[in-house]
Structures are given as structure tokens and as C-alpha cells.
Amino acid sequence: MVEQEGLMLCTEQLVLRQDDQTVINQLNCAFGPGEFWAIIGRNGAGKTTLLHALAGVQTIQSGTVAVDGQPLNQLDPLSRARKISLLLQEQEASLTVSVTEAVAMGRYPWPSTRQQDQQLTDEMIHRCGLETVRDKSILKLSGGERRKVEIATCLAQQSDYLLLDEPLNHLDLVHRRNIMQLFTEYSQDHAVIMVCHDIEVVKTHCSHVLMILENDCYLSGSSATMLTEHNLQKLFNDSNQHD
Numbered sequence: 001m002v003e004q005e006g007l008m009l010c011t012e013q014l015v016l017r018q019d020d021q022t023v024i025n026q027l028n029c030a031f032g033p034g035e036f037w038a039i040i041g042r043n044g045a046g047k048t049t050l051l052h053a054l055a056g057v058q059t060i061q062s063g064t065v066a067v068d069g070q071p072l073n074q075l076d077p078l079s080r081a082r083k084i085s086l087l088l089q090e091q092e093a094s095l096t097v098s099v100t101e102a103v104a105m106g107r108y109p110w111p112s113t114r115q116q117d118q119q120l121t122d123e124m125i126h127r128c129g130l131e132t133v134r135d136k137s138i139l140k141l142s143g144g145e146r147r148k149v150e151i152a153t154c155l156a157q158q159s160d161y162l163l164l165d166e167p168l169n170h171l172d173l174v175h176r177r178n179i180m181q182l183f184t185e186y187s188q189d190h191a192v193i194m195v196c197h198d199i200e201v202v203k204t205h206c207s208h209v210l211m212i213l214e215n216d217c218y219l220s221g222s223s224a225t226m227l228t229e230h231n232l233q234k235l236f237n238d239s240n241q242h243d
């Protein structure tokens with residue numbers, strides 16, 4: 001039974017495993033519109049596994065993930081795609097399509113007109129700085145260009161919950177700033193949930209933080225209350241390193 005109601009993506013007593021290892025244990029959290037969340041934690045802490053569970057692409061051991069009061073696994077794929085989009089950490093380009101065609105694929109969940117789809121696709125191509133390569137095959141792009149195409153496609157999907165796994169990978173400083181500005185704008189009336197290793201980026205842009213600590217310990221709240229010296233030491237203190 002999902003207790004939290006209203007517009008949010010939330011987990012209740014969520015347990016996630018990879019092989020026989022419990023990665024996330026009894027996690028309760030909730031993400032709502034108007035919030036820009038960062039999920040932070042050490043390598044292997046379970047950030048990607050959690051993000052995938054929030055997107056409905058990870059097997060859940062027990063507990064629930066619910067979106068706007070409805071268990072995620074009860075939504076058909078199209079309804080889910082209108083609610084949630086996921087930018088993977090690494091994505092392999094295999095289709096021979098142009099940048100414009102790839103970004104337009106973000107529109108597939110919506111019954112909008114061709115003109116509306118084209119308008120939004122053009123806008124995202126423009127906002128992500130892809131005009132000069134818009135007719136190029138995605139197989140012939142640089143790593144950074146391809147990352148921007150993936151981001152533009154997710155943004156074109158206009159889902160209520162935008163899930164981002166290390167979105168700044170491959171981007172130079174100028175594009176990092178531009179893309180973070182886009183996500184910040186998007187979070188004004190949607191929820192953005194981003195896995196990120198760059199604490200400075202998190203401090204500058206994110207309103208909320210979920211910290212995955214050791215021993216199944218999770219802390220969440222506003223960035224101002226979470227990003228204290230004390231908490232960051234707990235998260236990254238060398239004395240806790242296993243590797």
C-alpha cells in the first residue's frame with residue numbers, strides 16, 4: 001500500500017539486489033515536482049540501481065515504487081514513458097538515424113500533432129546546441145555531441161520525472177553549464193533526479209539531496225541541510241574506504 005499521495009515519485013521499504021548482494025535496503029524516499037534532487041554516494045553505493053528502480057527497469061526485491069499514487073509496475077509502458085524518462089549512464093548508439101530523428105523519438109509517448117512534435121524537437125536541438133549536427137547520423141558524433149542528443153531526447157519526452165545518471169559525462173565546461181541551466185529550468189515545474197559525483201554542481205544547482213551512506217544509511221533533505229562538512233566527511237572519508 002502506498003501511503004504518500006499526490007504528485008510524487010516515491011519508494012516505500014524498497015529493497016534492491018544485484019545477484020545475491022543487497023544494494024538498497026528498506027529505503028523510503030519521495031521526489032516531487034519543483035524539486036531538483038541529487039543522489040550522491042560512493043562508487044558502488046547503489047545510485048544507478050536505485051535510479052533504474054525509480055524508472056521501472058530494475059527488478060524490485062521487495063517494497064514499492066509508486067508514481068503519483070500508483071505502483072509503477074501497474075502502469076503500461078506508454079503511460080510510464082509520459083511520467084518518467086531515464087538518461088542512462090552510458091548508452092550505446094546502434095540506430096542509423098539522424099540527430100533530428102533521434103531527438104524526435106522522445107515524442108513517441110505523446111499523441112501530439114506532427115507540428116507540435118517538430119516544434120519541441122527543434123527547440124531541444126537548439127537548447128542543447130545541436131544545430132550544426134542536426135542532419136548527421138548519431139553514429140558519427142563525438143562523445144559529447146552524442147550525450148547532448150541523449151539529453152535532448154529525454155527533454156523532448158516532457159515527462160513529469162526526469163531521471164539522469166551522470167548526465168555531464170563527456171561534456172565540456174561550457175556545455176555542462178548550459179545543460180545544468182536547462183535541467184534547473186525543467187525542475188521548476190517537473191521533478192529532476194540526478195546521480196552526480198560533482199559536489200560543486202550539486203551545491204550550485206540541486207534543491208535536495210539523497211545521500212547513500214554505508215550500512216544501509218540514507219539521509220535526505222534540502223541541499224543546505226544535507227551538504228554539511230560533517231555529512232560529506234561521512235560520505236567520502238578515506239578511513240571508510242574498502243578499496
Ligand SMILES: Nc1ncnc2c1ncn2[C@@H]1O[C@H](COP(=O)(O)OP(=O)(O)OP(=O)(O)O)[C@@H](O)[C@H]1O
Nearest residue numbers: 018019021023041042043044045046047048049050
Ligand atoms: N548487472 C549487475 N550484476 C551484478 N552486480 C551488479 C550489476 N550492476 C551493479 N552491480 C553491483 O551493484 C552494486 C551497486 O552498483 P551501482 O551501479 O548501482 O552503483 P553506483 O552507486 O551507481 O556506482 P558508481 O558511482 O560507480 O556508478 C555494486 O556493487 C555493483 O558491483
